[in-house]
Amino acid sequence: MSSIEERVKKIVVEQLGVEEDQVTADASFVDDLGADSLDTVELVMALEEEFDCEIPDEEAEKIATLAQAKAYIEANLD
């Protein structure tokens, strides 16, 4: 079973078409990894599916890096 961080990273790599080593904890999806606004929506959709949860829009807006995604999922998953 891979860690939350690994699972999130895999999704970021797939969704944004970037290399794994680019996805550092604090790399901004938009500024550093080249995501546009629709990419970030899709990324959140993919996270919701992977972790079988619903991320409200207000929370989704705050997820801009791997570290933030991981923190949100850890805090909100049983």
Added chain:
Amino acid sequence: MLTGKVALVTGASRGIGKAIALDLAAQGATVIGTATSEGGAEKISAYLSEAGAQGAGKCLNVTDAQMITDVLAEITKEFGVPTILVNNAGITRDNLLMRMKDEEWDDIIQTNLSSVYRMSKACLRGMMKAKGGRIINIASVVGVMGNAGQTNYAAAKAGIIGFSKSLAREVGARNITVNTIAPGFIDTDMTRALPEEQRAALTNQIPLSRLGEPEDIAKSVTFLAGEGGSYITGQTLNVNGGMYMI
């Protein structure tokens, strides 16, 4: 051919929506048509199965956000993700602006415009995942040229056109097209409600000299939904017998 595609058509119990559902089905699509009553939904299931088509009728009020979520989940489970959405459901509440009631205005905006927003938003997630989709909205010639007694209806229909152009820009990169069809006067319950003299006067303004048939609109929808529509987005197709030329 649309074999293997799932198409969702709102307001498919009669008129233009029924013709659209049958034409998409004839192209091989699995079609889910909606009506506002269980009885209407059953009729849709019946005509689809009579035509040898895959799909079913569902009861859906397009002004009810919760119902949209529930019905869409049901459809996805039973048939798969709809990648063709035809926003066809619509009503009229005609009145001169000076006499228009707030309810007449609000009903039209809710049923004819906000429904397009809700349905499109609800279906987009599935289309993004499927890496493609077609949204086809049914507006009206009235939204393009205006019509006395229909400020509410024209506002909603023109609203659909602006909505479609904007959404087309948002989701184009995801291989999702969004187009509008603006029918002229089509022979359905909606226009049968008009007095005979008015229908005759209308026909006189139509170069093709007849009211349109629901099938005339259906063929345009099928065109946009199929291969022919691959590189068309953000457009308004005016299917009106020439009564208004843009």
